[in-house]
Amino acid sequence: MLALTAGGLSVFFLSRPLGRIADAADRFLHGETEVQIPVKHDDEIGRLARAFNYLSEEIVRLTRKEEWLREVLSSIREAIIVTSASGEIVLANPAASRLFMIEGARKRSIPVDHIEFPEMRELFERVHAHQSGIYNEELTVMTPKRERVFKVTAVPVRKASQFDGTVLVINDITRLRNLERTRRDFVSSVSHELRTPLASIKGYTETLLEGAMNDPENATAFLHIIQQESEQLTALINDVLDLSRIESGKIVYTFEPVAIRPQLEKTVALFEPAASRKGVRIELSAPDGLPPVLADRNYFDIVMRNLIDNAIKYVDANRGRVRVSAYKSDDAVSIEVSDNGLGIPQADLERIFERFYRVDKARSRELGGTGLGLSIVKHIVLAHKGKVEVRSRTSSGSTFTVTFPVA
Template identity: 40%
Template sequence: MTLSIRWKVTLATLVAVACGLVLAGILAIQSLQQQEIAQLSEVLDARTKLVDFGLRPLFEASSPPERSTLQAVARELAERASARVTVVAADGTVLADSAVREADLPAVENHLSRPEIQQAAATGQGQDIRASQTTGERTMYRAVAMSRPAGAPPVFVRAGLPMTLLDREVAKLQQNLILALGAAFGVAVSLSVWLARSLTRPLSNIARAAQQLAAGERTIRIATDAHDEVGLLAATLNDMADQLHAKIAELSEDRAQLLAMLTSMVEGVMVLDYRGHVLQVNPALERMFGVTRAEARGRSCAEVFPHERLNELVSAILATRTNREDEILLPPSGRCLHIEASVAGGERENEAFAVLVFHDITELRRLEKIRKDFVANVSHELRTPLTSIKGYVEALLDGAKDDPEALNKFLDIILKQSDRLNLILEDLLELSKIESGRVSFKQDPLDIRSVVERTLSMIKPIADKKGHRLVTELDDRLPPIAGDEDRLVQVLTNLLDNAVKYTPERGMITVAARLVPEPARALPEHRALELSVSDTGIGIPEQDRPRVFERFYRVDKARSRELGGTGLGLAIVKHIVEGHGGQVWVEGRQPQGSRFVVRLPLRHPSRLAAQLTETNTA
């Protein structure tokens, strides 16, 4: 529990006063007790000497006194001296004791071990205070060695005074002192509370005002009438609060601007100190490396980001203190990051030493690769028909034109290669227009059944030549969709054309359409239309499936050129489907063949159905 300054001052004062009073009371009691004991000791010494004097004639006789006589004298002397009288022989045997009956004397314990007896044997007299084993009372004993003729064994005379009266007086004195000390302590409590309150009230006012200032109440001022150090402190705090609020406002504005920049940056930013410990990271970097700011801050860069090349770059910056650049790949995603490291130069802890900016150039590198592959593929695809045309023209020029049969054959080949070259150029132009956004897709309501029937009517003659069987599996409950009918026919035509080409003779090609839940939506009523083309052809290896929609990508290049085609059909399909807000992918079939799936979203099916009805009626 935290105590306020007022209570701390009060309790400290009370503890000091209480300790002083208790110490004074103990010293007073001890002093009075020692004084009473000294007086009692003087009285006991005098009485012991009187008892010794009274017993000495009995031991100066020629024969030792009788025990009964000695016991009777001891009792009489005890009554006269108002003290307990004990006579102890040199061997510790109790010869007489006024507090013990004569018949019980033989059972009394040997007194040679008593401290006062031992002192008297050594120095002639001794004294001790203890509880009597015979009477049980706390008693002061004083013993003297009786004067005896030379060679006679010593006899010790001991007198004892019970300290009951002394204890009673001391107890009464203690009671009076406790009452006095309690009254003094009560006065001290009142004075301490008043003193603590008068001293801490201005400080309490300052503390409350400081709490309100810390809570953001800038209009609060510390008011005090004191002209001492407390008043000077209040004035100083008021000035400091004004300056602090100005600095806080300035820093808050700068921090908000910096935070907005760091948060909105697409590039990742990491700030390191001179030891290589992370001071700050922005949200973009958190997303790049999958770490949080709380996990990264204060830890070593090598510990947070276990990337060998990145840590080598950081080590080089810390060692050379120079700006550097590098590129790294992040496993397992394969993202490519370009790093620009600038040295800020902070030499102390929690100071920025280096700032690293991470640019995600994965897409740039991918586009560069696509561009290079595209240029290489286009060059190759164009070179093939051009080489063929050039070769046959040269053959004609070399004399083949004079042979009518060869002339017709070569001209027919040149025509086919020219048509192929023209088809490649048309597909390239078509793909370029779609990618550049110059082609706008219609959003007319249409029935997918009409799209399938129109496409099958064009593909059936080609399929019949190879003996293929075309099968349709269309759901009767298919709603209308919004789209461009000509473009969707182009999509389905390309997919069916590929299925016919890559399916051996007498195969089966299936066109299916059904409703499926929209995966991007949480509610079940948001559905999509899934159109699929399945075949029993040669199939596509799993590792090649993700790339079949790239331009000019061919699984089996020799077989693809043998069967014809430009290598751009599936790329066009992908862009048309994505232009309708849909998705397209390919799946493997068991035991053989492929299944191409086109998923198109449904937009306001009830409204589209009404529009389609109006169109058919018109």
């Protein structure tokens, strides 16, 4: 009876601390992190409690470390992918998940053939086959929207001198490559545009020197051509300089309230002589009480000059009409420059804002155009948080509308 009671008591006294440990383990398993058991004795129960405390602290520390590593991986803009020895994706940071549409790679391994782009799958195979040294490759991938260029660096991971997978770092260098291409195209277009008038200047000068100088009628005509070509060169160089300054983003615009009507009156007056020489009428209409816009006065003027210059240039002599009108629309003021000129074919409309794009190259050149005016306009207007639109119908005319925010 006594033995039975003693046994029962010791089970009772033992089971209380054991129960506390079990409770603590339960709470820990349910996500409570600060679980510690008071250690009262140095007996087996005490050692168990101490071990539990140590392990729970260790687990909390490791979990925090893992969260920190995950944060670090998430904040890296490059796509990072880790593959296992068998070639499956075992880790992908968010940048990589977005890039390759492989959500969930952080929770489980993903076979490489889940990647949508065949070029990328083949890359993984090449990298996997190359189990030593650093691997570098530039890869062009056709995605549903557009072509993208990736720079891939892969480093093998070794565990106990055995190949244990690969770490791939993938940089999207599409923008960089596009910029390089644009720059190359720009340089070759500029060179081409410089060469044409230069060749003509050279040709006429040689003809003059070879004897045409002594024929006054021809000499005057040739000198006029040389003068015209030099003006073309000057205009081109000025436009290129303007555009490269504007595009570089280094321009500091001085935004101030600009009263539209006086500004437009000045610009229109500037074009009157050239317009009347061509027999073109310019009309200006800007209502009273138009609010001022927030703009850099000089660049606002460059925009208007380019649009009015085009309108006068592309209307027929003696029957041309150019209309400049300003009106308020919501929190902005729109200025329309419309003409009754030759118009722009639908297919060219979306391209005329590109550098050097001219609908009729020969005709524009004859008129002294280099095809940079509208790309300058577009850059300036966007820097003003405004917009530029065009409507046109061949042989009935064009309307360019620029919109600037109210000051």
